[in-house]
Amino acid sequence: MKAPTAVLADDERLMRDQLRSRLAQVWPELQILDEAKNGEEAVSLTLQHQPDLVFLDIRMPVKTGIEAAKDIGTQAHIVFITAYDQYAVEAFEHGAVDYVLKPADTERLSKTVERLKARLQANAAPPDMSQMISQLAKQMGIGKPNYLQWIQAxxxxxxxxxxxxxxxxxxxxxxxxxxxxxxxxxxxxxxxxxxxxxxxxxxxxxxxxxxxxxxxxxxxxxxxxxxxxxxxxxxxxxxxxxxxxxxxxxxxx
The missing domain is CATH 2.40.50.1020 (LytTr DNA-binding domain)
Structure with a gap:
């Protein structure tokens, strides 16, 4: 079985580095093919590399993670990265969408990885999440001003x-x-x-x-x-x- 592959997308370099490091701990077989700083780059890199998975930060410049997920469609399994509160997390749980809480916690990340492994091992095709993504965008206010959530200091x-x-x-x-x-x-x-x-x-x-x-x-x-x-x-x-x-x-x- 070939090693699973992924693209990471987050506008914060420190967050990309942290996620890459935590993924290496819980899923050493996973190959990170490339990293994107915004949603537009994420779509481009997905088309270029054809990864199994794309990890998308929700809030990114140029194009948000939600907008990038719409463009990626069924070309890869989508995993959202979110720093949102419990209400947003519940939206992900009820929609059966894979997500990683920001900053990445090893224990929580392990649960996501187990679900992703099961999907890949079953050769399950990436689901059509267009309707679900639209609901998430509405509930989470995507399209509102992209204010800073973190400060690097x-x-x-x-x-x-x-x-x-x-x-x-x-x-x-x-x-x-x-x-x-x-x-x-x-x-x-x-x-x-x-x-x-x-x-x-x-x-x-x-x-x-x-x-x-x-x-x-x-x-x-x-x-x-x-x-x-x-x-x-x-x-x-x-x-x-x-x-x-x-x-x-x-x-x-």
């Missing part, structure tokens, strides 16, 4: 993936942007003005030209003796200054 010599919902605030100086969570601080080079365009504005509020704060982490707003508005943040002793341009955000609080 340096902590000393370590590169860490930080889920955006864990971040309390971002604060920039001339060179770096500080990423503050409840338990640690990290640094990235991307300025606040770029982050403001890439993060969900309903979750992260810009309160200063150099500061973005997680709206869910705001515990209150106070005024100091100079009349400045200061945001108090849960899990932090710091108070973040609100510039005059953004005071209107707190008029109703």
């Amino acid at each position: 340096s902590i000393g010599q370590e590169l860490r993936l930080i889920p955006v919902e864990e971040i309390l605030f971002f604060q920039s100086d001339e060179k770096y942007t500080r990423v503050q969570t409840a338990t640690y601080e990290a640094l990235i080079r991307k300025p606040v003005r770029d982050l403001a365009e890439e993060l969900d504005p309903a979750l992260f509020w810009q309160i200063h030209r150099s500061t973005l704060v997680n709206a869910k982490a705001i515990s209150g707003v106070v005024r100091d003796l100079r009349g400045r508005h200061l945001v108090q943040v849960k899990g932090s002793n710091e108070k973040l200054e609100v510039s005059r341009s953004f005071v209107h955000l707190f008029k109703q609080m």
